[in-house]
Amino acid sequence: MNASLDILPLSSWINTEGKPLVIAGPCSAETEEQMLETAIQIKQEGFAHVIRAGVWKPRTRPGSFEGMGEAALPWLQQVKKETGLPVAVEVATPQHIELALKYDVDILWVGARTTVNPFNVQELADALKGIDVPVLVKNPVNPDLQLWIGALERLNQAGVKKLGAIHRGFSNAQETKFRNSPMWNIAIELKTLFPQLPVIGDPSHMAGKRAYLFELAQRALDLNYDGLIIESHRDPDKAWSDAAQQLTPAALNQMLEELHVRKESYGSDYQSQLEIVRGKIDNLDREMLETLAARMSLVEKLAEYKRDNNVAAYQVDRFREVLETRAAWGKSMNLYPNLVDELFKLVHMESIRKQTEVMNQVNA
Ligand code: PEP
Numbered sequence: 001m002n003a004s005l006d007i008l009p010l011s012s013w014i015n016t017e018g019k020p021l022v023i024a025g026p027c028s029a030e031t032e033e034q035m036l037e038t039a040i041q042i043k044q045e046g047f048a049h050v051i052r053a054g055v056w057k058p059r060t061r062p063g064s065f066e067g068m069g070e071a072a073l074p075w076l077q078q079v080k081k082e083t084g085l086p087v088a089v090e091v092a093t094p095q096h097i098e099l100a101l102k103y104d105v106d107i108l109w110v111g112a113r114t115t116v117n118p119f120n121v122q123e124l125a126d127a128l129k130g131i132d133v134p135v136l137v138k139n140p141v142n143p144d145l146q147l148w149i150g151a152l153e154r155l156n157q158a159g160v161k162k163l164g165a166i167h168r169g170f171s172n173a174q175e176t177k178f179r180n181s182p183m184w185n186i187a188i189e190l191k192t193l194f195p196q197l198p199v200i201g202d203p204s205h206m207a208g209k210r211a212y213l214f215e216l217a218q219r220a221l222d223l224n225y226d227g228l229i230i231e232s233h234r235d236p237d238k239a240w241s242d243a244a245q246q247l248t249p250a251a252l253n254q255m256l257e258e259l260h261v262r263k264e265s266y267g268s269d270y271q272s273q274l275e276i277v278r279g280k281i282d283n284l285d286r287e288m289l290e291t292l293a294a295r296m297s298l299v300e301k302l303a304e305y306k307r308d309n310n311v312a313a314y315q316v317d318r319f320r321e322v323l324e325t326r327a328a329w330g331k332s333m334n335l336y337p338n339l340v341d342e343l344f345k346l347v348h349m350e351s352i353r354k355q356t357e358v359m360n361q362v363n364a
């Protein structure tokens with residue numbers, strides 16, 4: 001399905017002075033004191049453009065801390081007054097939107113557990129009709145790009161033009177290094193389909209643990225993301241939600257200073273160098289495909305011999321030999337072992353498919 005989004009650039013609603021947008025703040029607003037102290041520290045460190053806080057917390061299991069609700073909203077008004085920074089909260093129902101706006105919240109975000117439900121998203125979109133507020137849409141918990149796009153489209157069709165996406169990773173069936181698998185290719189595909197859509201990385205919810213924040217934040221910047229949303233708490237270990245992934249404002253500042261921000265645009269010299277190298281890569285990719293096509297026509301010949309001699313398409317010894325020799329060749333060429341292994345598994349699978357196709361054709 002063809003898609004398009006009518007979006008205003010990030011710079012039209014927030015001034016980041018050419019730097020990536022940084023949204024920071026606690027996972028949850030817990031007490032007035034915690035919220036204010038955290039926000040003031042963030043302001044003093046000087047790195048953030050927006051303060052975030054969860055007021056309504058969608059928790060996987062009942063009985064966990066579910067947010068302070070409306071009671072926390074006056075604290076955010078106070079945060080705005082004390083820091084001069086805009087504030088952002090998660091909304092999941094039309095009532096959340098109404099309350100957030102009543103208390104002057106500047107930016108809304110749709111959480112991962114809401115993006116999965118088109119009915120839910122449509123209700124939010126209907127409630128936002130005629131309201132000029134920026135909305136950021138987190139990816140759905142499951143790795144479904146279409147759901148993510150669908151949510152963006154529903155909001156956009158309701159007239160939300162100050163729109164952005166937050167990439168927070170996808171939930172895992174098994175225990176993995178990260179709390180949520182980044183699956184970067186899904187976000188890259190989104191960026192490719194909608195080049196004008198601001199994409200913000202959420203390393204906190206990908207990582208689940210402080211130790212992984214840096215590498216994930218750096219990866220997001222390497223992919224030219226427009227910003228980062230990172231959880232920060234005055235006393236992370238005592239946080240009422242997501243304690244293991246939060247950083248103090250000072251530690252977050254230090255981490256951000258160590259990140260390399262890649263250039264957004266290249267000088268013309270750089271651009272032409274880039275084009276030359278890209279041209280060479282295009283040629284090599286074409287040659288790679290030509291080689292693959294030549295290999296497949298040999299496979300066809302092989303299949304004809306096998307068919308005429310009534311031999312099975314798949315021989316386990318040969319498969320093993322293919323993988324082993326290619327792994328050794330790849331190693332001598334300094335190629336990443338996984339790449340070579342996965343590549344030849346795919347090539348071999350296709351060659352079996354091709355052979356069975358040929359072998360099942362009636363003898364010509
Ligand atoms: C959050 O930002 O605190 C949050 C609940 O995030 P997500 O919707 O990504 O789980």
Ligand code: MN
Nearest residue numbers: 027231241242
């Ligand atoms: Mn959180």
